Amino acid sequence: MYDINTHYKFIAARFLLEFNTAYLAKLFGVPLSKINRMESNTCNIPAVYSYALNNLISHEENYKGIYKSLENDDLENFCKKINKASKISRLSCSKCHSRKLHVMKMKENIYFIECMKCKKTMYSNKDSAMRYYSWQNKGVYLSHYLYSKKEI
Ligand SMILES: [Zn+2]
Structure with a gap:
């Protein structure tokens, strides 16, 4: 169990799970605005969301890699570079x-x-194939290059 108690851990976990905010809101049965508030650091992350995300991660084939990435990668830097609204x-x-x-x-x-x-x-030719390929060969890791480019 990894304590997802900051906005950047939350965002990182969501991107490692490859879920859009809208999908996660639906899955958790909460308004999209709730997810957006947590991700923009305007409210605390209740422990129940940490449990829920951990539960989702535990059902992933590559859950070990996801946890390793959450422990080791520079999540804060990733969150600064990624467009949170990007479609995954x-x-x-x-x-x-x-x-x-x-x-x-x-x-x-x-x-x-x-x-x-x-x-x-x-x-x-999709991002999802590129990401799968990268993770298959290098292990799960987080980089904004693995997702749609930030629109300038
Ligand atoms: Zn098949």
Whole structure:
């Protein structure tokens, strides 16, 4: 159990889980404004949200990597650089929705994906494929480069 008691830990955990704020609000059954207030550091983070996020993390295939990233990466710096409103999607098989995939890089921004469950193959140029590939090869880590570029 990792104590998610600051806004930057909250944001980091959400990005490692690859969830949008709207999705998280729906999942927790709270208004989106509540999530936004916690992430903009205008209210404290009640312990129940820390428990809920830990519960979500514990169901992830790569939960060990997520915890390692939360312990080691520069979360504060990540939060300064990331656009909190950026849309995030999670890579999954387009046929069976499995997250057990093998991703290979074909060339810059083109990834070849094989589902280990149903053997479907796909190509993708999305951030989610790039992130999966990076985490598959380097272990889970946080960097704003793994997500949509901040709009200037
Ligand atoms: Zn599949």
